[in-house]
Amino acid sequence: MKRGRDGTVAAIRWFDLPTRRANDMNKRGHVLNGLLLALGLGFVLEPGVDAATARAIAEITVPVVLGALFPDVDTAFGRHRKTLHSLPVLAVFLAYPIVFGNLQYVWIGVLTHYILDVVGSRRGIALFHPLSDKEYSLPTGVTTSSKYADLVTVIITAVEIAALWAIHTYVVNLNLDLSAAAQTASEAAAGFGI
Numbered sequence: 001m002k003r004g005r006d007g008t009v010a011a012i013r014w015f016d017l018p019t020r021r022a023n024d025m026n027k028r029g030h031v032l033n034g035l036l037l038a039l040g041l042g043f044v045l046e047p048g049v050d051a052a053t054a055r056a057i058a059e060i061t062v063p064v065v066l067g068a069l070f071p072d073v074d075t076a077f078g079r080h081r082k083t084l085h086s087l088p089v090l091a092v093f094l095a096y097p098i099v100f101g102n103l104q105y106v107w108i109g110v111l112t113h114y115i116l117d118v119v120g121s122r123r124g125i126a127l128f129h130p131l132s133d134k135e136y137s138l139p140t141g142v143t144t145s146s147k148y149a150d151l152v153t154v155i156i157t158a159v160e161i162a163a164l165w166a167i168h169t170y171v172v173n174l175n176l177d178l179s180a181a182a183q184t185a186s187e188a189a190a191g192f193g194i
């Protein structure tokens, strides 16, 4: 009887494995993406190997990883890849540092989650939810359970870091803490008597 029960449990676990593995891969991919992106951004913002670089990495890693995990909360609340995978949700996370001066850098994690879902998996995301349920995707994706999923995640992250480095170096000095940017803007406006 005992052996039979064990056998049944084992059978259910085995049967359940592909689904579980797919979910784990997905979450692991988003954490991997957030960690590597924060590490790369630390070096972009504070080049060199010194205390300032370590501080930048420490400051942005946890918020970025939290942001990268957040959108898939809609697997439990709302509809997956729609409710929390939209531009209005990203706008909320962008507004927090500007309006309230908190949740700095979380928006970077949310944004990179969207990029990874659009570029790195077959299924798209509903960018304009709740206005439209249409899911946008690129034909580049591999399924989230593919053995190449981690490799694709690392490549996408490398491209993101390279793009941010190029923008930071050649276009504009990236200040990703929008609360500081908003404060600078309001001080500048005050300076001009606006």
Ligand SMILES: [Zn+2]
Residues within 6 Å of the ligand: 071, 072, 081, 085, 113, 117
């Ligand atoms: Zn997602």
